[in-house]
Every structure is written in C-alpha cells, then in structure tokens.
Amino acid sequence: MLTTIQNALKTKEIRMKLLYVLIALIIVRIGCNIPIPGTDASVMQDVFNKNQSLGFLDVMTGGSFSRMSIFALNITPYITASIILQLLTIAIPRLEEMQKDGEDGRKKINEYTRYLSIALAVIEGAAIVIGFRNQNLFNGDSGYTGMIVAVSALTAGAAFLMWLGEQITEKGVGNGISMILLINIVARIPNDLSNLYKTYIATPTDITSKIIAAFIILAIIIAMFVFIIFLQDGERRIPVQYAKKVQGHKVTGGQSTHIPLKVNTAGVIPVIFASSMMSLPVIIASFAGIQPQTGPDATVFQKFLTVCNQSDWCKIGSWGEFKYTLGLLIYIVLVIFFAYFYTSVTFNPLEISNNMKKQGGFIPGIRPGRPTTEYLTSVLNSIIFLGALGMVIVCTVPIFFSGAFGADVSFGGTSLIIVVGVVIETIKQIESLVLVRHYRGFLGN
Numbered sequence: 068m069l070t071t072i073q074n075a076l077k078t079k080e081i082r083m084k085l086l087y088v089l090i091a092l093i094i095v096r097i098g099c100n101i102p103i104p105g106t107d108a109s110v111m112q113d114v115f116n117k118n119q120s121l122g123f124l125d126v127m128t129g130g131s132f133s134r135m136s137i138f139a140l141n142i143t144p145y146i147t148a149s150i151i152l153q154l155l156t157i158a159i160p161r162l163e164e165m166q167k168d169g170e171d172g173r174k175k176i177n178e179y180t181r182y183l184s185i186a187l188a189v190i191e192g193a194a195i196v197i198g199f200r201n202q203n204l205f206n207g208d209s210g211y212t213g214m215i216v217a218v219s220a221l222t223a224g225a226a227f228l229m230w231l232g233e234q235i236t237e238k239g240v241g242n243g244i245s246m247i248l249l250i251n252i253v254a255r256i257p258n259d260l261s262n263l264y265k266t267y268i269a270t271p272t273d274i275t276s277k278i279i280a281a282f283i284i285l286a287i288i289i290a291m292f293v294f295i296i297f298l299q300d301g302e303r304r305i306p307v308q309y310a311k312k313v314q315g316h317k318v319t320g321g322q323s324t325h326i327p328l329k330v331n332t333a334g335v336i337p338v339i340f341a342s343s344m345m346s347l348p349v350i351i352a353s354f355a356g357i358q359p360q361t362g363p364d365a366t367v368f369q370k371f372l373t374v375c376n377q378s379d380w381c382k383i384g385s386w387g388e389f390k391y392t393l394g395l396l397i398y399i400v401l402v403i404f405f406a407y408f409y410t411s412v413t414f415n416p417l418e419i420s421n422n423m424k425k426q427g428g429f430i431p432g433i434r435p436g437r438p439t440t441e442y443l444t445s446v447l448n449s450i451i452f453l454g455a456l457g458m459v460i461v462c463t464v465p466i467f468f469s470g471a472f473g474a475d476v477s478f479g480g481t482s483l484i485i486v487v488g489v490v491i492e493t494i495k496q497i498e499s500l501v502l503v504r505h506y507r508g509f510l511g512n
Contacts, residue, residue, distance in 0.1 A: 074501045081240075081500050088239040091231055092250045098138040098227075099131035099251070103220045105213045106135045111199070124350075126482055129251025137224040139195070140188055142247050145229045148183035150336065152176060157412050184229055185222065192221035198353075241496040242489060249489040252482045291464065295487040298457040301330035303450055305443070310427040328447060331454040332414065334488065337405035338462055338481045345375050345398050361391070381470030395466065399459050406455035407448075416443035458484070 075081040111133060125132045128141035156162040156176070165172035196217045228247060235243030267280040304325040349359060349372050359372035359379065373379045374394040381392050420440040429435045433442045461484060 072497070075497050078501065081497070084239050084500070088235055088246060091235050091239065091243075092246065095138070095228065095231070095247055095250055096129070096254060098224065099129050099136050099141075099254075100134065101137050103135050103137060103139070103217050105216070111135050124346075126252060126255060127248065129254045131251075135199075137220045138228060140191055140221050140225040141251060142225070142228050142232060142244055144187040144191060144225050145180070145184040145232070145244060146248075147187055148180050151183065152180050154412060181229065185226055188222040188225035189218065192218040192225075195221065240493060240500065242492055245485075245489040245492065248485060252486055287464070287468070291461065291483055292487060294457070295461055295483055296491070298331050298454070298461070299329075299484070299488050299491055303328045303330070303446060305446065306431055307423065307428050308431055310429070326419065326443075328450050329454070330450055331457065331484075332447070332451055333406045333409040333454070335458075335481055335484045336409050337402050337455065338458055338484065340405040340409075341398055341401035342481060344401060345377070345394065348372060348375050377466060378469070381467045383471045392470075395463065399463070402459055402462065403452070403455040406451050406458065410447065410451050414447065416440050416447060419443060 075085065124143070127143060128139060131138045131141060152162070156166050162176065165175050168175075196214050200214060229244075232243035232247050235241075235246055237243075239246070263284055267284065268277050271277055271280065304327055307324050307326055309322050309324070352358070352368075352372055357369065357372070359376045360366075360369040361373055361379075365373075370391075373391045374397070376391075376394070377398075379391045380395045382389060417440050420436065420443060423429065423439065424435045430439055430442060433439050462481065465483075
C-alpha cells in the first residue's frame with residue numbers, strides 16, 4: 068500500500084486528483100459544522116443524549132446530524148435512492164433493460180437516482196424539521212418561514228453532497244459517495260478514542276490496570292480491522308472452462324477462467340437494513356416524545372422500544388436489564404435474512420448459468436444448464452451464511468462491549484466495514500491509475 072501511494076505521489080496527474088479529493092473532503096467537513104439558521108444546538112444535543120438510537124444517523128453524517136447543520140441529511144438520501152433503484156431494477160423489466168443497455172442505460176438510471184434522491188431529501192428534511200420543531204429546536208420563528216428555510220437548507224445540502232460525490236468520482240480517484248461517507252465516519256473516531264482513553268486508561272490509578280486496558284483496547288481494534296479485511300477480500304473462485312470452437316481456419320475458446328464469489332457478497336447493506344429497522348420505531352417514537360423505558364411504570368410500547376434500542380443491549384447487571392438483549396437476537400436474525408435477500412436480488416445463478424451455456428462455458432464436473440444453476444445456488448448459499456456470520460461477529464462485538472462495560476463509541480461494526488471497504492477500493496483504484504500511467508509512459512517511449 069505504501070509503495071502504491073509513493074508511486075502515485077510521483078505522478079503529477081494523480082497528485083492533482085488526490086489534491087482535488089482532499090479539498091472536496093475539507094469542504095464536506097466545513098459544511099458539517101455550519102448550523103441551519105434558527106436552530107438551537109443545546110436542544111439538539113439534549114435530544115441525542117436522551118435517544119442513543121439517533122447515534123447511528125449521526126455517525127453516517129459525521130456528527131452533522133447532532134449539530135443540525137446544512138449537511139445533516141448528508142448522502143443518506145442518495146444511498147437510499149440507489150438501493151431502491153437497485154431493488155426496483157429486478158422488479159421492473161424496463162429498468163432491467165436499461166441496466167443492460169450499456170453506458171446510456173446506466174446514465175438514465177443515474178438520472179433517476181438523482182431525482183429520487185432530491186425527493187427523499189425533501190421528505191426526510193420535512194419529517195426531521197416537523198419532528199424536532201415540536202421539541203423547540205427552532206428559536207424565535209413559530210411560523211412556516213423557519214420550517215421552509217430549514218427544509219430547503221437540508222435539501223440543498225444533500226443535493227450539493229450528491230453533486231460533489233459525483234465530481235470526486237469523475238475528477239478524483241473514484242468512489243466519490245463512499246469517500247464522503249468514509250470521511251464522516253473517520254471524523255468521529257478521534258473523539259471516540261479520546262473517550263476510551265479517559266474512561267479506561269486515564270481514570271485508573273494503578274499502572275498495571277492502565278497497561279492492561281490499553282493492551283485490550285488496542286488488541287480488539289486491530290483484531291477487528293484484520294478480521295474485516297479478510298472478510299472483505301475473501302472469495303470463492305468457481306473454475307470455468309470454455310470449449311474450443313473452430314471458425315474457418317481459426318480455433319477460438321479453450322480458455323480457463325473463474326467466477327469470483329465474494330464471501331461478503333452483500334457488503335454492508337444487510338447491516339444498514341437491520342440497523343435501520345431496529346432504530347426506526349425508536350426514532351419515530353422520539354419525535355412523538357415517547358422514550359424507551361423499563362420498570363413497573365413503563366408501558367408495553369416503551370418496553371418494546373427498549374428491546375429495539377441498541378444502548379440497552381448486553382447490560383450485565385440484573386435479569387431485568389439483560390432480558391432486553393432479546394433485541395440483539397432479532398438484530399442478528401435480520402442481518403442474516405437481509406444478507407440472503409439482497410444477494411438473491413443482485414446475484415442470479417440462473418442468468419449466469421445461461422450466459423455460460425451460450426458462450427460454451429461449463430464448470431468442470433458439472434453439466435451445463437440446470438445442474439450448473441443448482442451448483443452455483445448451493446455454493447452461494449454456503450458463502451452467504453459465512454459472510455453473514457462474519458458481519459454478525461463484527462457488529463455484535465462493539466455492541467457487547469458498549470452494553471457490558473460501558474465502552475461508548477460511535478464507530479460500530481457498520482462503520483468499520485465501510486471504512487475498511489472504502490480504503491481497500493480506493494487503494495485498488497489508485498493502483499489502477501498508477502498502472503495505466505505506467506503503460507502510457509511505456510508506450511510513449
């Protein structure tokens with residue numbers, strides 16, 4: 068990785084691309100600290116202190132949501148729109164044809180994604196403003212002017228970040244939207260590490276306890292990153308052999324290749340879906356002024372919110388607190404379910420089998436047609452389970468330490484998977500740019 072970066076910095080063209088990305092990310096962080104006119108930051112912070120489920124949204128937006136900045140929505144509308152369009156591509160034949168229609172079709176789908184992103188930004192912005200307006204988030208103006216200004220600012224901020232992400236992809240090193248998401252998550256990590264240091268290293272007076280705490284924290288963080296790297300890069304390669312064809316006086320085909328099936332086939336999408344479904348009831352209830360609560364005076368709905376609230380999981384105090392860890396089991400089931408669901412939507416063994424058959428390809432030892440489809444489905448199901456199990460481990464470790472030991476950090480399994488995945492993809496993109504530049508120089512000589 069260091070060699071790749073050194074070679075990239077030696078090339079002026081790549082240096083300018085990296086500089087463009089750096090300036091764009093600085094603009095993102097500046098915008099995350101500019102509040103919407105008329106908002107009260109102290110009220111917003113109090114809302115977040117009472118409702119830990121909003122922390123997931125705050126991490127994805129780099130802290131701009133808790134500050135109610137102009138980038139409070141960040142790129143979440145664009146990500147949501149992209150997922151919706153990707154799912155609709157399978158359900159609507161017209162969209163599926165567009166996706167297969169080369170560059171023109173993809174441009175049309177990207178255009179639809181932008182329109183849907185703006186619509187979602189308006190809806191989400193209005194819901195947030197109306198919800199927090201009832202909690203006196205806005206100062207002074209009690210009419211509709213302040214609300215219209217706030218919704219317009221949130222929508223404009225989301226649209227600007229969507230445009231900026233596309234510019235990073237075009238003029239930078241690619242993965243513009245992912246880069247914005249990465250800088251938002253990384254911006255919160257120093258504060259989390261500082262909190263861990265103050266709680267577990269600076270507070271104990273015994274030097275032995277300090278060393279043990281520092282070693283455990285460092286070991287867990289390193290182990291998590293190494294595990295995620297293996298999870299992201301792991302793949303099962305299905306060998307494919309193409310039959311030889313005689314066309315006139317030429318013999319074509321006969322090549323050997325493989326189908327790479329990633330262990331984590333669905334990426335971070337299942338975790339995002341599961342986290343969103345668990346936190347959605349708590350967020351909606353918080354807008355109505357209802358908070359998760361336990362005890363004899365709590366209603367059934369408040370106890371249900373406690374089950375959905377991640378901050379109440381894995382508390383090793385008494386059975387009365389630990390029983391709400393049932394929500395963690397539901398969360399694990401949802402992660403595994405969405406891993407299978409999303410992979411089944413985006414990966415079609417029947418289509419791959421038919422394409423191989425048309426091109427004269429076959430898997431050694433497996434007959435073309437239905438047996439190939441069944442074989443790919445069987446292998447894929449095994450890989451999905453392993454990938455989902457790996458994601459469950461990554462996501463539950465931070466939740467366990469947060470509930471059992473009070474290790475309150477914003478970066479959880481979702482954040483770590485995104486960080487590692489984006490870094491790996493960015494390094495590969497830089498490597499390809501260096502390689503292309505090398506070939507250009509070679510051919511120029």
